[in-house]
Amino acid sequence: MLECQSMMEKLSPFMDIASLEIESLRRIKRPKRFSEESETETMTSSNAVFGFPHLPEEPNRDLDQSVLCRIRVRLPDGRRIQRSFLKSESVQLLWSFCYSQIDESERKRFKLIQAFPGEYKNLYFGSNTTFEESGLANSLVSVTWV
Numbered sequence: 305m306l307e308c309q310s311m312m313e314k315l316s317p318f319m320d321i322a323s324l325e326i327e328s329l330r331r332i333k334r335p336k337r338f339s340e341e342s343e344t345e346t347m348t349s350s351n352a353v354f355g356f357p358h359l360p361e362e363p364n365r366d367l368d369q370s371v372l373c374r375i376r377v378r379l380p381d382g383r384r385i386q387r388s389f390l391k392s393e394s395v396q397l398l399w400s401f402c403y404s405q406i407d408e409s410e411r412k413r414f415k416l417i418q419a420f421p422g423e424y425k426n427l428y429f430g431s432n433t434t435f436e437e438s439g440l441a442n443s444l445v446s447v448t449w450v
Contacts, residue, residue, distance in 0.1 A: 359400040363388050373441035377402055380447055381410070391436035398440070399429050402447050413450040418443055 363372060365388060375398060376386045385405055389397060398416065406414070416427040418440065427438075427445065435441055 356400040356403055357394070357396050359397055359404060360393075363390050373435045375401075375435075375440060375442075376444045377405070378444065378446045379405060380414070380449055381407070389435050391441060392434050395427065395431055395433050395435060395438050395440060396429060398427070398445065402445075406447070414447050415450050417446045417448060419446065 365372070371391055372388050373391050374386060374388050376384060377398075378384050379402070383405075387401055402414070402416065403411070418425045418427060427440075431438070
């Protein structure tokens with residue numbers, strides 16, 4: 305009986321994430337189409353309100369692969385997006401990127417979770433680490449509402 309209990313304790317974080325994903329899939333909406341200019345203006349002004357740093361242009365993929373990392377993000381509406389960052393850039397840019405991809409009508413507080421086999425890790429905005437230091441290079445991150 306103790307083995308079953310310990311197995312349930314190990315599985316509970318995954319069941320929590322799965323229930324959040326199922327809930328987000330129930331609220332799937334079509335993404336709005338914006339022109340690049342209006343999207344950039346909205347993103348810049350909205351990022352300032354929430355304190356997210358300005359998101360620079362995506363690095364050119366022709367750069368040396370040793371300085372790039374690619375992050376795939378699962379949004380609450382079920383979409384999966386991907387972007388390249390320089391390994392030397394701050395992880396805080398990931399919040400700016402995620403925020404810019406969320407529908408304006410859906411924008412609210414969110415958190416980022418990196419899932420590993422057997423566990424998951426919450427990512428914190430206040431962290432001043434780079435992508436290389438954080439171990440996020442080439443990983444999958446989920447956005448969930450707080």
